[in-house]
Amino acid sequence: MTVEENLANGEIRYIDRRDGEVKTEVIYGERSLRWAYGNPLGRLAQWLLVRRWIVSAWYGRKMNGVSSCIRIKPFIEQYGLDENEFAKPVDEYNSFNEFFHRKLKPGARPVDPAPDSVVFPADGRHLAFADITGETNFFIKGQSFDLERFLGDAGLAKRYDGGPMLLSRLCPVDYHRFHFPCAGEAGIPRFINGWLYSVNPIALITRPSIFWENKRVVTQIESPALCQVLFVEIGATMVGSIRQTYMPGETVAKGEEKGYFAFGGSSVAVLFEKGRIEFAADLLKNTAAGIETYARVGERMGRALGQG
Template identity: 55%
Template sequence: MPAAPITFFNRLTQRVETEHVYGEGFLRFTYENPLGALPLHALVKRAAFSAWYGRRMDAPASRAKIAPFLATYGVDEGEFADAPDSFLTFNEFFYRKLKPQARPIAADDNTIVFPADGRHLVLPDIAACEDFFIKGVRFDLATLLGDANEAKRYEHGSMLISRLCPVDYHRFHFPCDGVPSVAKQINGPLYSVSPIALSKRPSILWENKREITTLRTPRLGDVLLLEVGATCVGSIVQTFTPDAAITKGDEKGYFRFGGSCFITIFEPGKIRFADDLIEHSRIGREVYARMGDVTAHALG
């Protein structure tokens, strides 16, 4: 029986579309085939595997992968801050910068913007989510944050899960104004964050290696920003300055090669997500949208 395709709602086209999954055959074998369990646990989830793959993407020979990648996935070269032939390795291309006008930042002071390009899912009340990818599975906030007291504070808060595919722009940004703390690292494995993997093991999101930054804001209290690593992510690179005021849309950092995930958590009663996010997330469907577009509005 053919595997069900992964679909998402594209905010740009206003259509439900099918995702063309990078490395789909490998993902389905390792997460859906019983024979894939051995290489998954012995090799693929381990940091050494992703570090090795990341080094391959830093090698000069990897530059040859750029043109075929552009042709296969239709990436818009007109958005690039630098010409495609200026990149010396695939990784340089992967964490490329874009022209500022390619990602305009919603200007209204009442709006919160997406921190990254990707496919987004929201939990308006984290504690009320009883079926996270699999029926009866709750999102384990205490494990994600590594702090039971902090989890209690955000238990009824709101969460935005932004999943970045290899074809996406891989720099991440601040969703609102504030003052960020130093990023705290929590070690863990590096499973894939694809829906193929999450549908079998939702706990990946709170098990994988991750970094947590607290953004102190004038209107929204403390907003938690988490970068979640994944298979073949060479590393998470922070480019911001801790304890210095930032503006909505400022760059926070970037992921080196691989699919990855960015999680944003708000205190209870501070924001309301956009209607399309609520509507599609209710049925478990992600919404594709770009960094800088409106994800939520501040309440009060």
């Protein structure tokens, strides 16, 4: 089953790994999103304005203003966020954007300690593909994933041909810092210019190519357990800013912070060479059924199979 088929009733459903229950996503800005991707006039506006950096830049400046602080408490209440996790009190944030890419208290996201574990890079809704280039139902029936366009490099695409990929979708209500899924040496990030379409499934079922059309940042991680891993941040509408907080060339720990997204929804993809990782069974099962799995950063997404 595809994600598109699961959206037939108009709802975005996912399985919460914490309790195993199927839940319905509360969509931030749902009316605007459905209009922009489901209405002819909305699609025109999206093509002319919404996907362009200037709109995201304008909204980003708005969310950086002191006056945006008034949005913080209603947002917390509406989406049931846990203030006890925040690294500092709510009234100490100087803008909505500062709150949006907030840090959490130490220990709020424990990292799976097993030596062979590979962990989720972000809080969000995840899909796991055992063979991304062999995938023929990427969000919609008959859609393949264009790895070469996604990576912007034919050589890299060849290296990861037939390999696994984790796709993590962050909603505006999620914790928006992303972390390394494994230990290793992280290289210099490479920027790929592009548009800023929404990465919500409502948009993706109309245009799965969004993933290789949007702005992206690609980082290679040399991992003792997994060989070469690719970490890709994908910008989205209202996310013109992808910030890196790590130091390229230094050794990083599993679960260590890599960076953050400014305001909006966004996605992260992690690619592995063929035969390097075994994804958790529930992830693969849910993905095959066209449904995302909600899990948090630091939790186990699979195990490394070594370099042998």
